[in-house]
Amino acid sequence: MSSKIYPIGIQNFEKIRNDGYFYIDKTALMYQMVKTGSYYFLSRPRRFGKSLLISTLEAYFQGKKELFTGLAVEKLEKNWIKYPVLHIDLNTEKYDTPESLENKLNGVLVEWEKKYGAEPSEKSLATRFEGIIKRTCRQEGQRVAILVDEYDKPMLQAIGNEELQKSFRNTLKAFYGALKSQDGCIKFAMLTGVTKFSKVSVFSDLNNLDDISMWNEYIEICGVSEREIHENLEAELHEFADARRTTYEKLCTELKECYDGYHFTHNSIGMYNPFSLLNAFKRKEFGNYWFETGTPTYLVKLLKKHHYDLERMAHEETDAQVLNSIDSESTNPIPVIYQSGYLTIKGYDERFGIYRLGFPNREVEEGFIRFLLPFYANVNKVESPFEIQKFVHEIEIGDYDSFFRRLQSFFADTTYEVIREQELHYENVLFIVFKLVGFYTKVEYHTNNGRIDLILQTDKFIYIMEFKLNGTAEEALQQINDKRYALPFEADGRKLFKIGINFSEKTRNIEKWVVES
Known part of the structure; x- marks a missing residue:
C-alpha cells in the first residue's frame, strides 16, 4: 500500500519537507529561474501551487539547505548564501474598502519596521516600503528577495466596482513601484497572482518584470505534468485502478479527461490541476474538487453584465494581448475567465496569432455549467x-x-x-x-x-x-x-x-x- 501523505491545502514548503508530505520536485526550474533573471511575474489559476512555489523560494533564499536534501537543487547550488526575505501574502484578507488594503499593507510594513527600523520622513506606504528595502539590505549586508503572493487579490475582489478598483490600483501601483526605485538593493523579486491586470495599471512602472506565464520552459513550474505523475505516482496509479475495479489504462485516461488539459501557451504540454489530482489519489474517487473550493460568482456577474452568449465559450477566439491583460474597466469577460482557469488554450493560428480557447477538462466544464444554472x-x-x-x-x-x-x-x-x-x-x-x-x-x-x-x-x-x-x-x-x-x-x-x-x-x-x- 502507498504510504504517501498528500499535502492537500498545505502551501508551506518547510512543513511539507519536515512532516514527510509527498512533494514533486520543482527545484531545478526554480534554480534556473533564480540564476537567469531577477524580476518575475507568474499568473496561474487558483489552487495551482503558486503559494507553494513562493514558499519554496523563501526557504531557498533563507539558505535552509537541509530542507532540500534529495532534491535537484541540492546538487546544483554550491554556495547557499542566506538572503533577507520580504514576503507579502495578500491572500488572507477581504478587500471591500480602500482602507482594507491600506491596513493590510500597513500591518506588513509595521512587522518589518520592528525588525529593520523606520524613518519619520517616510509617510506613505510606498516610501516606507522603499526605506525598509534599503535598511534591510544595509543591515544584513546582502541584497533582498521580495516575494508577493496573490498580488491581485484586492483588484479581483473589486471587479465590477470601478471606484474601489481604481483606489486599489493606485495604492498597489505606488507600492510595487518601490521595487523599481530600490533596484540596487534587490537580489530577486517574484509576484504571483491569478490574473494579469494590464501593464498600464499596476505594473506600469515595472517594465523590467519577466512575465513567465506563457513561457514554455516554465510550464511545469506549477501544476503537475503527465511525466511527473508517472515518475512520482506509478504505484499509486495501479492502486487507484484496483480500488476503482478498472484497468490501469482506463484509469489514466479518466484522470486525463477529468483533470488534465491546462495549456498556458500554444505549443506546450497539458498540465493537471494539482489540487484535484491529489484529492483524487487520496480518496481514490473522481470528484469536482477544484470547483468546490471556491465558486467564481464574479465571473457570472461579468458574463451576465456583458450579455455573453454562453455557446461561444467552448470555442472562443482571441489574441495574446487580450489573454494577457485585464483592464479593470474591461468589457470583455474572456481574459478573466481564461486567467481564472475556466478556459484554456486549445489551438493557435500562427499566421494571425489567434488563440482558440475551450474548457480544459471535464471537471471544469461540468462544474462551470452546473454552477451557471441557478443564475440563469x-x-x-x-x-x-x-x-x-x-x-x-x-x-x-x-x-x-x-x-x-x-x-x-x-x-x-x-x-x-x-x-x-x-x-x-x-x-x-x-x-x-x-x-x-x-x-x-x-x-x-x-x-x-x-x-x-x-x-x-x-x-x-x-x-x-x-x-x-x-x-x-x-x-x-x-x-x-x-x-x-x-x-x-x-x-x-x-x-x-x-x-x-x-x-x-x-x-x-x-x-x-x-x-x-
Missing part, C-alpha cells in the same frame, strides 16, 4: 442537480410533455433587464440545460438567427427539436420535415420524435410544442 434559470442551487436528473429521466422514458413543462418552469418569472436580450436569454438557458443533459445522453445543439435546432439521443429514443422565436410550433415542425433533419436516422431502430417548439415574446416562455412520431 428559475431554479435554486439546492434543486438544480435534481432538476437535471429529472430531465434526463423524462427523456429516457420518452415523457416529453413532462420535459417541456419542467423547461417552462425554468423560464417562469425571469426578469429581463433588456427585452432585446430576450432571445439570448432563451438561448443561454437552453444551452445550459442541454449541455447538462448532454453529460448523460448524446446532444447536438446549434443556434442561428432566431432558431435553435437540437438532436437528442438516448438508448431507446431520438428527439429532433426545432425551437422558434415568435413563429409557430407548426412552422418549426414543418422546418424539420422540409430540411429532412430525420434522414440520418431512417435506418435506426430507435423511436423517433420530431418536435416543433415556439417561444412567445408576450409570455416570455415556451408557448407550445407539437410532436410527430
